[in-house]
Amino acid sequence: xxxxxxxxxxxxxxxxxxxxxxxxxxxxxxxxxxxxxxxxxxxxxxxxxxxxxxxxxxxxxxxxxxxxxxxx
Numbered sequence: 080x081x082x083x084x085x086x087x088x089x090x091x092x093x094x095x096x097x098x099x100x101x102x103x104x105x106x107x108x109x110x111x112x113x114x115x116x117x118x119x120x121x122x123x124x125x126x127x128x129x130x131x132x133x134x135x136x137x138x139x140x141x142x143x144x145x146x147x148x149x150x151x
Contacts, residue, residue: 090147093125095135101127107137120146 088094088111101107105127112119123141130136 088120090139090142092128092139093122093137095137096133101130101135103127103130106140109137118145122146 093109093111095101107125107127109122109125110119111122121143122139123143125137125139128136128138
């Protein structure tokens, strides 16, 4: 399943906008792409830690090495 959502990424977590239909405890994978980027950031495993109002907070558990550079 693919969704376009607003995100605010960091090396340890991602804040995801309300368009994502997720709940605490869900485990998901993400591919983040910025405009004009040729290689997206691949997050192999993230766990939903909180949902509060219009914000969902994800803890990154597994991240491809190349994606670490993208997020820093």
